[in-house]
Amino acid sequence: MRPGARLIQALLGWAALGALPLLARFWAAPLALPLLLVWALLGGLLAVWALDDLLRLRRRPTPAASRRLPAALSVGVPQTVTLTLDTGGVAERWLVADHHPDDDIHTGLPRALDLVPGHRQVEIHYPYRPSRRGTVRFGPIELWLPSPRRLWEARRRIAADRAVPVYPDFSPISRAALAVDRSRSRFGNRVQPRQGEGLEFHELRDYQPGDSPRRIDWKATARRRRLITRHYQDEQNQTVWVLLDGGRRMALPIGGLTAFDHGLNAALLLAWSALRQGDRTGALLFSGEQPRWLDPVHGQHGIQSLLRGFHDVQPADRASDFSQAARQFQGRWTRRALVVIISRVQPEDADDLLTAVRLLGHRHLVMVADMELPEQAALRQTTVTDLDDALRVAADAREHEQRRYLHLRLRHAGAHLVAATPANLAERLGQAYQQLKRAGRL
Template structure:
């Protein structure tokens, strides 16, 4: 594409006052105005056909394949002209909304010997699969009267994954804390389902583990130790529907759910269990196979990045029925969701009831501090009273749904968003210790 530059427009406008004076003082020479316009047009045409053409430059763009949310990354752009080259060129990178350009969308590349390169800083704003769709390149002709522009399509994909630095730090902290209190040792040996050996009873052990016959035979208290069952199946089902994409303290609920799921998955893989992900909204969107071992955490992280934001209503019946049909062994199903009204909660309850026959189901919901603050705020005008009444009603409906879930046999974890990951890990470890998996 070739189009006039600002210099050409200003040059054409600069002759207008002189042409006006000539037309007023010497009307017979009115055609001078046309002559000036034709002169500027001729210069612009010469500038357009001189120098490099839009199809001449070779464009190469390199970008990292993955990046964490909030992390900075750089796209390296290389430009090379085969023939006559300008002194510089401007670039604009066309990308999806998941990326941001903190230093502005455009950048100038200085060309030496017909080639040059520049790094365009980018910032990963939101989780998901971001795309670099095209690179816009433009430069001026030798006279600076025309812009020559080219759009080079790209097909680069950057997987923006949840930030796992906090996950690894918190996971290490949890193991350190567990070691200090002896929980790891008790999980490896001492709690479980398969008999391992007899050991002297120590203060703090469960009294129900005492073997009274062997204690009487050996004249001292002996307790049974059990081998912990490993290779349990843990499924993290993440609702990515409209309600879960609403912001909670500035961050979408689904992002907070993904972070909590990754922290729990990291601990579960470390403890020898198998982990899988299931994402859904109006229909199932992501189904992963079960993986085991700490090295598989990178795969879980990449799969979690593919759970996209959705504006559709959640179809619990289709999602949970599909999930139940794909599980061939007893599993702990951790469902991250949000119910905004009794009708959707009733549909969710009916859909999940079929999972209780074979599986252990844990619902994780995030506490809405905004509603709590509105309901507890001191009113100053009638609008405050209205908001407080509505917030209290929503909280009451929410409490009714949670109570019904618990009475139906489901496990429910309601937690503030900043502690949901740690509380979910504690809940999972407690279920494992109690041999409920």
């Protein structure tokens, strides 16, 4: 409860009238006592009036209210939340608030609501834009209701607790997937020669200009009395595994997201591309608070399993351990697969990462996706104007040379390497997968 504006004004007016008995003592002494009694009587009447109004407000039932919002949200994507209030058709002013998650302060709440008599239901719409993955919680809906005489206001809370999952924003991933598809179609006529592995028979069809004479099926041609060719497609039902680094280095903020978020987006694009190609995709989170293993899924709807499996993961305050991740993976998966390690590689990782690549390379095809900081890429284009610029550029050049040497060693160890800034990593990784697929390396 809190006093309303009308009660505060009445108290101020009553307090101002209290000056009349004091003034009467100097100018009209016989009137001082009667004025004092009248003032006290007015105070008593005001107290009774306010108390009666307070009791009426306390007996007032709490209005019904509900909240409507999507079953799932996406990071950085504004969504509309709708509050539905049962007003009873009264003509009042309510103050409405919602206990939404605190990661968005631009919702426009609390909001004053002037009710129109006769309208029993009112809807309030406000935007909410989640800024982090995981599970966000909405609490009760809060109303401030006036008393019948507008002397008091009461706070009422309507239980509307709800937990909503927040997934990565899949729209940039789908745009990157389209870019990968366009790139594949643009360069699709230049297929690398291969020895036949990675292809499986798809169908027989009529000969078309451009088909290789070696693919003519002469038995089918003789039966149908027209040229028939064998049509092949990339072999499906291969397995792609993503080993995603969940260590402290991935907590670095980059462009509004963390390095882990960028790595997760790249992993999702790779999984989306593989699932669309008919391959299966699994994932392993390593160096996190708890290792997370997601069994391989297949079909385009399998991406939902990966989204649910990683939507609440945040990087942990731990060092990245690549060799331990490789041993853990080897202990649980024995069939040949494409294993993609996504991290922000450091020069000091050389021994540990090379051990992991060699261990995995005995049985699997290994790819390392290295995330490069945008500042480092921009620094190499910086014009040196003073000593500080020269020192920064020289330090970056030294680190770049160390990273280049590590990349060279990884390639010599048999790993395929994709190095790109977070903005380009998802698309580059998808393109690398398509190249391996078309080359029959899986």
